[in-house]
Amino acid sequence: MIPQDFEYSTPATLKEALALLADGEAKVLAGGMSLIPLMKLRLAVPGHVVDLSRVPGLAHICQDAAGIHIGALTTHYEIESSPVLRASCPLLADTASHIGDVQVRNMGTIGGSVAHSDPAADYPAALLALEAQVRIAGASRERTLSFSDFLVDTFTTALEPGELVTEIVVPAEKSGTGASYQKMHQPASGFAIVGVAARVARSNGGIGFVRVGITGLASKAYRAFRVESILQSTGDIKKAAAAAAEGVEANSDLSASANYRAHLAQVYTARALEQALSRTS
Amino acid sequence: MKLSGTYTVPIDRERTYELLQDPNVLARAMPGCDHLALVGPDEYEMRMKMIISSIQGLFSGKVRIADRTPPDGFRLIVEGSGKVGFMKGDGLLRCTSLYTSTEVHYEGDVQVGGMIAGVGQRLIDTTSRFLIKKFFERLTAEAAGQMKQAAD
Numbered sequence: 001m002i003p004q005d006f007e008y009s010t011p012a013t014l015k016e017a018l019a020l021l022a023d024g025e026a027k028v029l030a031g032g033m034s035l036i037p038l039m040k041l042r043l044a045v046p047g048h049v050v051d052l053s054r055v056p057g058l059a060h061i062c063q064d065a066a067g068i069h070i071g072a073l074t075t076h077y078e079i080e081s082s083p084v085l086r087a088s089c090p091l092l093a094d095t096a097s098h099i100g101d102v103q104v105r106n107m108g109t110i111g112g113s114v115a116h117s118d119p120a121a122d123y124p125a126a127l128l129a130l131e132a133q134v135r136i137a138g139a140s141r142e143r144t145l146s147f148s149d150f151l152v153d154t155f156t157t158a159l160e161p162g163e164l165v166t167e168i169v170v171p172a173e174k175s176g177t178g179a180s181y182q183k184m185h186q187p188a189s190g191f192a193i194v195g196v197a198a199r200v201a202r203s204n205g206g207i208g209f210v211r212v213g214i215t216g217l218a219s220k221a222y223r224a225f226r227v228e229s230i231l232q233s234t235g236d237i238k239k240a241a242a243a244a245a246e247g248v249e250a251n252s253d254l255s256a257s258a259n260y261r262a263h264l265a266q267v268y269t270a271r272a273l274e275q276a277l278s279r280t281s
Numbered sequence: 282m283k284l285s286g287t288y289t290v291p292i293d294r295e296r297t298y299e300l301l302q303d304p305n306v307l308a309r310a311m312p313g314c315d316h317l318a319l320v321g322p323d324e325y326e327m328r329m330k331m332i333i334s335s336i337q338g339l340f341s342g343k344v345r346i347a348d349r350t351p352p353d354g355f356r357l358i359v360e361g362s363g364k365v366g367f368m369k370g371d372g373l374l375r376c377t378s379l380y381t382s383t384e385v386h387y388e389g390d391v392q393v394g395g396m397i398a399g400v401g402q403r404l405i406d407t408t409s410r411f412l413i414k415k416f417f418e419r420l421t422a423e424a425a426g427q428m429k430q431a432a433d
Binding site: 037 | 282333408414
């Protein structure tokens with residue numbers, strides 16, 4: 001179907017883009033992998049679309065003392081294939097390689113994905129496990145939020161009208177940290193029925209550090225704190241994974257009932273922890 | 282699709298029940314509701330503008346209240362339709378007294394059809410629960426506002 005008429009702007013600078021967005025009415029177009037299909041179905045009928053594709057300085061991957069900075073317009077494919085990320089933050093590269101299909105990964109961007117905040121998107125699991133930061137720009141101020149504060153609920157983020165995600169910052173992994181993303185794909189859409197990201201490091205024969213993020217199961221991705229503390233204190237993967245869906249109201253749809261999803265969360269958490277541990281050295 | 286859940290409202294049962302019957306309160310608490318008017322006994326006409334992510338839908342329809350057993354609960358029937366699809370909800374609300382606060386339990390059936398159900402099937406469950414949560418959050422805020430007024 002053809003979208004309804006809309007005004008279309010292609011700002012050439014970030015400042016210009018923010019000025020166009022200042023009234024809070026315009027819709028931001030990044031890679032367009034979520035917005036365009038919705039517009040074609042006329043489920044989304046924005047009056048004004050601000051296309052960021054000509055805004056420079058938003059598609060970088062670079063490393064400094066604070067971590068690895070990833071520009072909002074960096075595509076999933078660029079993240080998946082980045083030598084910097086492959087070497088220093090393999091969890092994010094691995095997670096990106098599981099998103100949708102080749103076409104989506106070539107067009108879709110990390111900034112677009114996190115701002116859209118689909119409850120079954122892949123990145124949130126990894127970004128929670130990585131304790132990532134989100135840089136946000138508005139017409140009058142810039143701010144940085146932890147990803148867990150940024151993620152509010154289903155399709156809801158802490159972005160105010162008129163604000164843009166400009167950058168995601170993830171830590172460069174210390175040597176000895178192992179990570180893994182394990183996912184059950186919805187066969188048609190490629191979205192996560194359940195996706196689990198885990199990071200683990202050993203210390204003195206035990207577990208020194210664990211971070212687990214789970215997506216697809218609930219109305220938003222979450223950190224599985226109970227899994228983390230059980231693994232850290234007992235080292236028992238099975239016991240830890242059993243707590244993956246504890247206290248969570250699981251989603252239910254045609255592909256997977258709530259009970260099945262909760263079960264999958266345990267299975268995939270165990271797999272992610274196992275693989276992450278096998279990658280520690 | 283079946284939905285159920287429990288929320289706690291920080292005022293007593295009689296006042297919670299009254300709050301849930303007040304069309305002005307309902308209009309403020311229902312996410313996106315911009316019009317709710319009495320058209321018959323226990324029957325209201327409503328208009329809602331839903332904005333969830335990029336999807337925006339204008340729904341118009343009816344809200345009906347039946348089987349009242351004050352202050353225990355009542356049955357709420359909501360029907361709406363718009364360009365993007367239609368929805369029907371039929372649920373039972375039960376208020377249980379916890380002395381100074383009230384536990385509201387809801388149990389019901391929601392049907393969503395049309396375009397929005399065709400493409401958004403995997404999101405209906407999450408979105409419905411998200412909207413119900415918002416409704417109760419705002420209801421709680423209304424209750425807190427009333428308590429403050431009473432205290433002043």
